[in-house]
Amino acid sequence: MAEKQVNEELNRMVICLGRNLIQYIGESWPWAEDHPEEREAVDRVVRRQQESLRKLVELLEAREEIVDFGTYPDYSEYHYIALDYVLDRLIAAEKGLIAEIQRAEEVCESDSEALELLREIAAAEQENLKTLEAAAEARRSAVPAQAASGS
Secondary structure (H helix, E strand, O other), X not given: OHHHHHHHHHHHHHHHHHOOHHHHHHHXXXXXXXXXXXXXXXXXXXXXXXXXXXXXXHHHHHOOOOOOXXXXXXXXXXXXXXXXHHHHHHHHHHHHHHHHHHHHHHHOXXXXXXXXXXXXXXXXXXXXXXXXXXXXXXHHHHHHHXXXXXX
């Protein structure tokens, strides 16, 4: 029973990682023409999450589990927007994802292999959070400078 619960939790994490707002934004290409560094930061986060997702899927497949990738929630409100508009929402989504990983660690504490992978993913997501926060801070710092220069 414990193994089944752990594998179900790992699959839940597949959905959390693969169908979150950050992945959606990565696929929808929001406008970031004036600030390509924001787009680059989001792209790095997307790639790190995809790597974590790949590792989760490999573990589940090695355990001969059927992987459910889930579907995206309705994020259609995020079409045709500027990336700087959504950065704070991405940070909030990242914090929520980190909380979900912590919950998964508790569920999977009896499975050392799963726990080790979740801790690795948690560390990557902390890095992702720092990346997003740095991009948002750089954007906020740029706004007063642009206003002063008249741009």
